[in-house]
Amino acid sequence: MATSPDQVEACIQRLSDDVLLELFSPAYVEDARDSIFQIAHVCRRWRQLIHGNPSFWSTIWFSPVCSKDPTRAAYWLERAGTYPVSVKAVFPSADDGESDDQEIGGLEESGELRGHSASEGSRAVREHCISEFANVLRHCTDRWHRLEIEHTNYSDLSTFFQRFEGSATPQLKHLTISVGFDGARIRPELFVPFEHSAGGSVSVTLTECCIPTFSLSFGLAVTSLQLEWKVGTVTTQEFRNLLQSCPNLETLILKMELGSMRDSVPPCSAPHLRLTTLSITGCIPIHNVLGLIQFPSLQNLQLRLFFWCEAIALSIERVMKSSHSLSRISISSRTSYHPYMHTTPWPNPPTITIFPSIEVLDIMPEAHPIIPLLLRAICPNLKRIVFRSPCMDVRVVQQLVASAPNLTTLVFGKRVAPRWDPISKPALTYLEFSGGKNIFDTLHAPNLVVLSMDDYGHYQSPWQIVTLRTMLQKHSPPLRALSLKNSSVFNNTLIPVLKLMPQLEVLVFDECSSITDNLLHDLATPVPESDGGPATGTWLLPRLREVRIFNATCITPYGVLAFLSARSVPPHSESATPTNTPHSTPPLFASVEGAVLFSFEGLNDEGIREEIRSFGFTVLVKEVHRDAIKAWKRRALLKEVADPDEWAYEQAAWL
Numbered sequence: 001m002a003t004s005p006d007q008v009e010a011c012i013q014r015l016s017d018d019v020l021l022e023l024f025s026p027a028y029v030e031d032a033r034d035s036i037f038q039i040a041h042v043c044r045r046w047r048q049l050i051h052g053n054p055s056f057w058s059t060i061w062f063s064p065v066c067s068k069d070p071t072r073a074a075y076w077l078e079r080a081g082t083y084p085v086s087v088k089a090v091f092p093s094a095d096d097g098e099s100d101d102q103e104i105g106g107l108e109e110s111g112e113l114r115g116h117s118a119s120e121g122s123r124a125v126r127e128h129c130i131s132e133f134a135n136v137l138r139h140c141t142d143r144w145h146r147l148e149i150e151h152t153n154y155s156d157l158s159t160f161f162q163r164f165e166g167s168a169t170p171q172l173k174h175l176t177i178s179v180g181f182d183g184a185r186i187r188p189e190l191f192v193p194f195e196h197s198a199g200g201s202v203s204v205t206l207t208e209c210c211i212p213t214f215s216l217s218f219g220l221a222v223t224s225l226q227l228e229w230k231v232g233t234v235t236t237q238e239f240r241n242l243l244q245s246c247p248n249l250e251t252l253i254l255k256m257e258l259g260s261m262r263d264s265v266p267p268c269s270a271p272h273l274r275l276t277t278l279s280i281t282g283c284i285p286i287h288n289v290l291g292l293i294q295f296p297s298l299q300n301l302q303l304r305l306f307f308w309c310e311a312i313a314l315s316i317e318r319v320m321k322s323s324h325s326l327s328r329i330s331i332s333s334r335t336s337y338h339p340y341m342h343t344t345p346w347p348n349p350p351t352i353t354i355f356p357s358i359e360v361l362d363i364m365p366e367a368h369p370i371i372p373l374l375l376r377a378i379c380p381n382l383k384r385i386v387f388r389s390p391c392m393d394v395r396v397v398q399q400l401v402a403s404a405p406n407l408t409t410l411v412f413g414k415r416v417a418p419r420w421d422p423i424s425k426p427a428l429t430y431l432e433f434s435g436g437k438n439i440f441d442t443l444h445a446p447n448l449v450v451l452s453m454d455d456y457g458h459y460q461s462p463w464q465i466v467t468l469r470t471m472l473q474k475h476s477p478p479l480r481a482l483s484l485k486n487s488s489v490f491n492n493t494l495i496p497v498l499k500l501m502p503q504l505e506v507l508v509f510d511e512c513s514s515i516t517d518n519l520l521h522d523l524a525t526p527v528p529e530s531d532g533g534p535a536t537g538t539w540l541l542p543r544l545r546e547v548r549i550f551n552a553t554c555i556t557p558y559g560v561l562a563f564l565s566a567r568s569v570p571p572h573s574e575s576a577t578p579t580n581t582p583h584s585t586p587p588l589f590a591s592v593e594g595a596v597l598f599s600f601e602g603l604n605d606e607g608i609r610e611e612i613r614s615f616g617f618t619v620l621v622k623e624v625h626r627d628a629i630k631a632w633k634r635r636a637l638l639k640e641v642a643d644p645d646e647w648a649y650e651q652a653a654w655l
Contacts, residue, residue, distance in 0.1 A: 013045075020049055024056070054083035058145075061088045064133035064160065073136045084171055086146035087137060091156050127159050134163035141167040141194070146174040153180055154188045161193055169218075170197040178207040189213065196221035211238040219245040223274075226253040240292050248274050254289070256282040273297055276325075280304070287311035290319055298323040302330040313369040320355060320373070328360040331370070354378045361400070364388035364413070371396060378403045388413035401425070430641055432483075440467040446475040450637050452483040452508075465489045465497055472500040480543075481637035483508035484515075491519045495540075498523075504541050506637050508548040515552050517559025524566035539567070547594040548632060550620075557608045560596055564615040567592045595620055595632045 015023075024039055024046075036057075040050040050056055057079035062069040077085065141164065149157065157179070172194065190212045196202065198217070203224040206212060211234050214222065225246060243249065252275060275295050279302040280286055286306055301319065306312070320326060358379045363370065367389035374396040382404035387397060388411065397412055402423060409430040424444040432452035433439060453464055464487075472479075479501045487509075494515070498504070509515050523540050544567070549555055568591040595618035609619045620629050 017049060020046070021053055024050065051079060054079065054081040058083045059086045059088070060137075061090070062133070063092060064089050064130045064156075070129075070132040070136045073133060077136070077140050080143075082143065084145040085140060085143050086148075087144060088146075088148040088150070089133070089152075089160070090150045091152040123155075126156070130156055130159045131163060134160050138163055138167055141169050142171065144169050144172045146176075147172065148174075148176040148178075150176075150178045151180050152178070154190070157190065158188075161191065165193045167194055168197070169194045170200065172196065172200075172202055174203050174205075176205045176207075177209055179209050191215075192218055194218045210234075211242050213241075214245050216245075220248055222246040223248055224251040224253075225249055226251075226255075228255040229257070231256075231258045236288055236292060239289070243293055250274050251277040253277075253279045254281065254284050256284045258283060276300065278302070280306070282306065287315040290315035295319060295323050295326075297325055299325050300328045300330075301326060302328075304330075304332045306333055308333055308366060308369045310369065313373065316370060317373045320358075321353070323357075325357055326355075327357050328362075329358060330360070330362040331367070332362075332364050333366045351376055352378055354380070356381055358382060360384040360386075362386040363392070367392050375399070380404065382407055384409040386411040438463070438467060440464075440471040444471070444475060446477055448477040448479060450481040450641050451479055452485070452637065453487065454485040455487050462489055462493060465493050469497045469500065472497065476500075478503050480504060481506040481508075481641075483510065483637060484512055485510040487512045488514050490514045491516055491522070494519065495522055498540060501541065503543055505543050506546045506548075507541070507544060508550075508637065509552045509555070510548075510550040510633070511552070513553045516554040517556055517562075520555065520559045520563035524563045544592060547592055547596075548635075549594070549596040550629075550633065551597055551599045553599045555596075555598070557596075557598060557612065560617070561608065561612055564592060564612065564617055568615045568617075591616060593617060597622065597629060 024036075036050055040047040057076045060073055060076050060080075062073050147169075149160070152160075157177070175192070177190075188210065190206075190210050192212055192214045195215055196218045198220070200221040201223045202218070202221045203226075204212075204222055205226040205228075207228045208230065209227070211227075225242075243252075274297055275293075276297055277300040278295065278298060279300075280289060281302075281304040283306065286303055287309070298319065301316075301323075303316075316331075320329070353376050355377055356379075359381055361379065361382060361384070364386070367374075367387070371393050375393065377400070379400060380403055382400060383406055385397070385400055385404070385407065386409070392412070401407060401410065406427050407425055408427050410425075410428060411430075411432040413434050422442045422444065424446075426445075426447055428445040429447060429449040431443075431445060431448055431450070432454075434454040451468075453468075455464065471477075480503055482501065482504060483506075485508075489512070491514075523544070525540070526538060547563075549560070593616050596612070597620040612619050618628075618632070620632065622629065
């Protein structure tokens, strides 16, 4: 029976105020400002709820150069009451012409524009609007929680900040300033005049800004600082002054695509007691930054997209030796062929240095300059080693792995396959490597959970699988995830290996040209007891719950569809209820999910794609789902095996 509009309205009116407020929450609307006004015009009750709840008015988004916005801002602040507010000010360029004609006329009548040219008059109007907007906000700085200023220039920013000289911001937690990029290397000075209460904590992000100067109390409150430039030039004196003005700084993130750091004074390092995370990305002279200050409390060091030089390698060594709390090192340089890479002598015999605090070592892609240091390094508490550098010396991998009894994660790339004596790693749960056909002959990992093998350019897949089979037969590790990339292994070689993985949950084939539909057929066919299965009528991989297939040339949509039809149960299907007769189809442990990217787009007709999707499977099309393909390939094989603290650190460093 159809429901009338009156009945719908009656149902809505029976909702309590708390339920309505939850539905009206800004978390459920795309544009909070416009949506609030639209909702408030529906009826009197909704209007009273909207206007009576200060949380709806706590985010103020306006353009300070529009003469009407100070009035709007005052209205929103009045509705917000004593609630903490977030202010977002967007400064359009002077060419946008948002300062209206009425404002210009008013200033002309008052005589304030007399004797000024057109450009000077326009600038005067702009400064007047910004000052009016700042005067409105000045009365509520004690309630600021977040301040964001976007697309501004230094002239507007100076006008805006001048109105807040000495203003207290005790609740401010986030300050973000983004200056419009103008290509200039030298920028005017920036002074942040806010005063902050003792013991506060502020996170500051500055884009295309100069090195700022903070008031004394505000600098003491800054615990996180991120500076980003496309093009920039700073001096060591400016940078040193910045660090000294923020003695409680815990996280420092620097990004510069193109620029330099000039040595205005002789380098002189000083201790910075609280800094725990340092991330430097781009062409900032890393050795200058690391040489300016000492980091006795440093825990996380991340260096990205830089070009190696001997001074950088020496600076990294100094930090490693002086920072006794350093636990994570992540280095990812640009590909470079500096002569230093080929001329640095290696120590023979090496002088061993022990680094007991280091737990994570992640180096890629070029690593030659740091190899002499790593050859002398012993890290007994290492838990994660990631070496994807093609020029990483095998001796480094062997030494670090052998000296780390608690190693849980080991990743090494092309031409880094170690040839070590037999070694047992009972704590190892994650192993990823490229090449290395004999690795399982010497590496014993009885508790291995995730295994990822890449055979790019080596053609060693058959030998990898053979040694893997031997290892499975000897140690029976509880493997739950297997990924094969660029593998040339055939079905008849892989099937016996899969039979030794009864706990496997995730299976990935990426660019595996020899895997065919027959393998999927075997995975969907109950294994008889005579063929070595665990019991009559069970699947080959009974716990399999996710399959990912990318560009497997010999796997067709029809093979995938047949596999899903046998292993998965569509929603509302009568076959979802298992039977218990002796020879019936075995009960399903779980529906198989995952994704497939077929090699030939001609096979991706819409009809068969929809059939595959009906089983909860994702069908990717190269020309349509580029971002989704990248996301699926980066997806963790088993989330519970990954180190959550490490992932959180990497995300925080790439804000």
